[in-house]
Amino acid sequence: MNQLDLARIQFATTSIYHFLFVPLTIGLAFLTAILQTAWHRSGNSDYLRLTRFFGVILVINIAVGVVTGLVQEFQFGMDWSAYSRTVGDVFGAPLAMEGLAAFFLESTFLGLWIFGWDKLPRRVHLATIWIVAFGAALSAAFIMAANSWMQHPVGYAINPATGRPQLDNIWAVLTNPVFLWGYLHVLLASAVTGSVVMLAISAWQLRRVRDPSTNSSPAHAMFRLTARLSLIVLLPAMIFAMFVGSELGVIEARYQPMKIAAAEAQWQTCRPCSFSLFQIGGGKNDQTPTQLIEVPHLLSLLATNSWNGQVIGLNELNSQYQRQYGPGDYVPNVFVQYWSMRVMAYLAALLGLLAVWGLWLMWRGRMVGSSWFLRASIWALPLPFVMNTAGWMLTESGRQPWIVQGVQLTRHGVSPSIDTTTVAISLLVFLLLYGALAIVDIVLMARYARRDPGPAPATDTADVPVPASSY
Amino acid sequence: MTLVSFWYIVIAVLWTGFFVLEGFDLGVGMLHGVVGRDEAGKRAAINTIGPLWDGNEVWLIVAGAGMFAAFPGWYATMFSGLYLAVVLLLVGLIVRGVSFEFRGKGESDRWRRTWDVLMTTGSLLVPLLIGVGLGDLLHGLPIDRNQEYTGTFWDLLTPYGVFVGLTLVALCLLHGSTFLALKTTGDVRARAIRLARQVAPVTGIAVLVFVIWTHVTAQEGFLPNLVEVAAVLAVFAAAWLAGAGRDGWAFTATTFAMATSVLSVFVALYPRVMVSSIDPAFDLTTQNTAAGSYALGVMTVVAVVLFPVVIGYQVWTYYVFRERVRPERFRASRGAAQTMG
Numbered sequence: 166m167n168q169l170d171l172a173r174i175q176f177a178t179t180s181i182y183h184f185l186f187v188p189l190t191i192g193l194a195f196l197t198a199i200l201q202t203a204w205h206r207s208g209n210s211d212y213l214r215l216t217r218f219f220g221v222i223l224v225i226n227i228a229v230g231v232v233t234g235l236v237q238e239f240q241f242g243m244d245w246s247a248y249s250r251t252v253g254d255v256f257g258a259p260l261a262m263e264g265l266a267a268f269f270l271e272s273t274f275l276g277l278w279i280f281g282w283d284k285l286p287r288r289v290h291l292a293t294i295w296i297v298a299f300g301a302a303l304s305a306a307f308i309m310a311a312n313s314w315m316q317h318p319v320g321y322a323i324n325p326a327t328g329r330p331q332l333d334n335i336w337a338v339l340t341n342p343v344f345l346w347g348y349l350h351v352l353l354a355s356a357v358t359g360s361v362v363m364l365a366i367s368a369w370q371l372r373r374v375r376d377p378s379t380n381s382s383p384a385h386a387m388f389r390l391t392a393r394l395s396l397i398v399l400l401p402a403m404i405f406a407m408f409v410g411s412e413l414g415v416i417e418a419r420y421q422p423m424k425i426a427a428a429e430a431q432w433q434t435c436r437p438c439s440f441s442l443f444q445i446g447g448g449k450n451d452q453t454p455t456q457l458i459e460v461p462h463l464l465s466l467l468a469t470n471s472w473n474g475q476v477i478g479l480n481e482l483n484s485q486y487q488r489q490y491g492p493g494d495y496v497p498n499v500f501v502q503y504w505s506m507r508v509m510a511y512l513a514a515l516l517g518l519l520a521v522w523g524l525w526l527m528w529r530g531r532m533v534g535s536s537w538f539l540r541a542s543i544w545a546l547p548l549p550f551v552m553n554t555a556g557w558m559l560t561e562s563g564r565q566p567w568i569v570q571g572v573q574l575t576r577h578g579v580s581p582s583i584d585t586t587t588v589a590i591s592l593l594v595f596l597l598l599y600g601a602l603a604i605v606d607i608v609l610m611a612r613y614a615r616r617d618p619g620p621a622p623a624t625d626t627a628d629v630p631v632p633a634s635s636y
Numbered sequence: 637m638t639l640v641s642f643w644y645i646v647i648a649v650l651w652t653g654f655f656v657l658e659g660f661d662l663g664v665g666m667l668h669g670v671v672g673r674d675e676a677g678k679r680a681a682i683n684t685i686g687p688l689w690d691g692n693e694v695w696l697i698v699a700g701a702g703m704f705a706a707f708p709g710w711y712a713t714m715f716s717g718l719y720l721a722v723v724l725l726l727v728g729l730i731v732r733g734v735s736f737e738f739r740g741k742g743e744s745d746r747w748r749r750t751w752d753v754l755m756t757t758g759s760l761l762v763p764l765l766i767g768v769g770l771g772d773l774l775h776g777l778p779i780d781r782n783q784e785y786t787g788t789f790w791d792l793l794t795p796y797g798v799f800v801g802l803t804l805v806a807l808c809l810l811h812g813s814t815f816l817a818l819k820t821t822g823d824v825r826a827r828a829i830r831l832a833r834q835v836a837p838v839t840g841i842a843v844l845v846f847v848i849w850t851h852v853t854a855q856e857g858f859l860p861n862l863v864e865v866a867a868v869l870a871v872f873a874a875a876w877l878a879g880a881g882r883d884g885w886a887f888t889a890t891t892f893a894m895a896t897s898v899l900s901v902f903v904a905l906y907p908r909v910m911v912s913s914i915d916p917a918f919d920l921t922t923q924n925t926a927a928g929s930y931a932l933g934v935m936t937v938v939a940v941v942l943f944p945v946v947i948g949y950q951v952w953t954y955y956v957f958r959e960r961v962r963p964e965r966f967r968a969s970r971g972a973a974q975t976m977g
Contacts, residue, residue: 242715253708264698276687
């Protein structure tokens with residue numbers, strides 16, 4: 166392990182960890198805002214209790230999401246100073262905009278929402294949670310614009326004096342097709358993550374209603390409202406996420422053909438190309454894995470949107486790149502690409518089926534009575550997190566060996582002034598700290614997700630203030 | 637004024653804004669166990685900053701991101717050079733950040749005591765380490781001709797840097813105690829006022845030494861500049877006002893003392909951004925680290941449009957939560973307390 170490996174491991178683990186919380190809090194913020202709106206509109210105090218119940222879950226996770234985001238903000242300079250120096254002119258702008266436009270909004274209004282229940286008029290207080298959700302979604306926009314520039318750099322020119330890219334068109338950066346489709350994909354994934362978590366918690370609470378051994382209160386029955394809401398959000402979000410993800414694949418195939426060819430372990434150029442559901446073997450040293458259950462034409466369709474589209478193989482791409490950029494190996498880790506793509510897609514299909522099942526039961530009025538469905542919903546809890554992680558591995562590992570596609574190699578981006586020991590110490594510190602945070606977060610989530618929401622508050626009438634929250 | 641110097645001012649203002657706002661949050665974090673003898677007192681202290689601290693901390697994030705965008709070379713050298721100190725700083729920020737949220741979410745005394753310790757330690761580490769870092773920018777670090785840091789972790793602990801760190805800790809303690817005096821009632825307020833009186837003379841002397849040391853380090857003639865004079869006057873005014881029981885004016889004075897102290901480092905630094913202790917020719921300056929004029933132009937438009945809006949809603953937040961926090965509120969509602977958020 167050298168400094169480069171450790172710096173990559175550190176960036177990967179801290180980013181993956183951070184991104185467990187990002188889509189959850191974006192999704193849950195919107196769902197909580199919907200619940201509070203439902204209370205505001207209907208005056209049904211169940212919606213108020215659900216708002217506050219899921220609000221606690223939201224706030225716990227925002228706390229971890231925010232503090233782990235701090236690490237991301239400074240890590241570019243710490244471990245990737247050569248990268249920061251080279252591309253900061255372009256890459257820094259969306260990051261600064263993110264802070265100014267989105268983080269301020271999200272953090273300030275979150276404080277207003279948590280502590281302002283009895284201090285703000287109800288309509289204004291309702292607006293604060295919507296602004297929190299909007300701010301969270303906006304912050305994801307800017308960081309996606311920055312990341313998309315690394316996948317498909319646009320809107321820049323190389324400064325002849327320094328040899329570094331310089332921003333010359335911010336609109337090109339903000340309308341990068343990889344960004345537009347990638348951002349939409351992230352927003353939909355956030356809706357999926359938030360709704361699956363809401364569904365799982367609601368299912369757990371509803372199971373208590375059915376089980377006579379637990380001393381359930383009538384309050385638990387109100388979780389059918391959130392189960393319904395999450396299912397109604399989940400199905401379309403999942404379908405659109407798959408659709409947008411496949412379109413994103415076509416766009417990436419245009420700008421990063423290596424990424425898509427590697428995701429199908431397509432070493433030789435093909436036309437038309439079939440898609441394998443599974444393979445045995447595969448990887449750099451095994452260019453002829455046994456591919457099982459091949460679906461004809463599907464890869465052509467996925468990668469090019471046409472029935473007989475051509476997908477250029479990894480070997481041919483590699484020789485093209487060698488002619489263009491000089492000798493070297495430009496093939497990303499094929500094993501990671503192949504399986505991260507499939508894990509994401511297959512779990513998506515599974516969650517889609519769960520949503521269809523749930524909606525069908527709901528329509529027949531049998532959802533609360535279906536022990537199997539409730540149990541499956543609880544077990545679905547980790548799936549969106551696995552999918553989100555797989556999606557990012559597909560995106561980021563597929564960009565390798567580039568840190569910015571065609572502009573800078575990852576190994577040239579690392580800090581020249583840092584030695585291996587320093588990164589090792591830092592990695593160890595973050596692993597321990599993040600491990601402890603994960604345990605605390607899970608313990609608190611379990612406690613607050615399973616607690617009894619308690620008796621109905623006496624706040625059904627508009628003139629009685631809702632009690633304030635506090636630390 | 638060129639865009640480059642405008643952005644140097646923006647960065648200086650962001651760091652100053654961070655210390656003015658988060659400064660009292662950090663002070664409250666360090667002092668909550670001292671001013672609040674019982675659980676209700678501690679909760680009262682923490683809840684004075686409850687709705688505010690998160691928004692205040694964004695000033696730090698924007699300061700960092702602003703450096704990345706406007707001065708990529710500065711950002712790259714500073715954060716890679718200060719590597720292990722930044723790791724420690726992040727640990728401090730992380731444990732402090734979650735401690736606010738997690739502290740009240742457990743039932744046992746041990747749980748709360750653990751988070752109290754982490755909150756206090758984190759709140760101490762943050763101004764100390766950032767202070768060391770700011771001091772090092774001016775004192776000078778081993779930086780070579782390629783703008784790369786060549787020293788070790790121990791080279792970061794320059795005497796001047798460490799003293800700036802300690803001064804900022806003292807300023808945060810004073811700023812936090814005047815804030816607590818302004819925002820609480822009863823016994824918590826009484827203890828905060830007493831603390832402010834005790835901390836003020838020490839902080840005053842620290843700031844005086846800090847200003848002289850900064851002035852000498854910068855080697856800019858005999859006469860002190862306006863910001864340096866203002867820093868000393870403000871901190872002694874704060875000491876006097878805290879003693880006189882003028883909560884609002886004392887807090888105003890500590891605000892000025894904090895702002896001018898942080899600014900004085902940036903004034904002394906300009907037009908350099910990081911001094912090289914190897915050769916003045918290797919100094920990082922605003923010019924040799926800045927982004928291109930197009931990027932700076934875009935950022936200027938964004939900042940000019942958004943900053944007033946941000947200031948607007950942050951001021952409004954302070955107005956919404958203008959009431960003092962009463963410790964009795966937590967005594968009365970114990971057990972039935974709303975523990976959301």
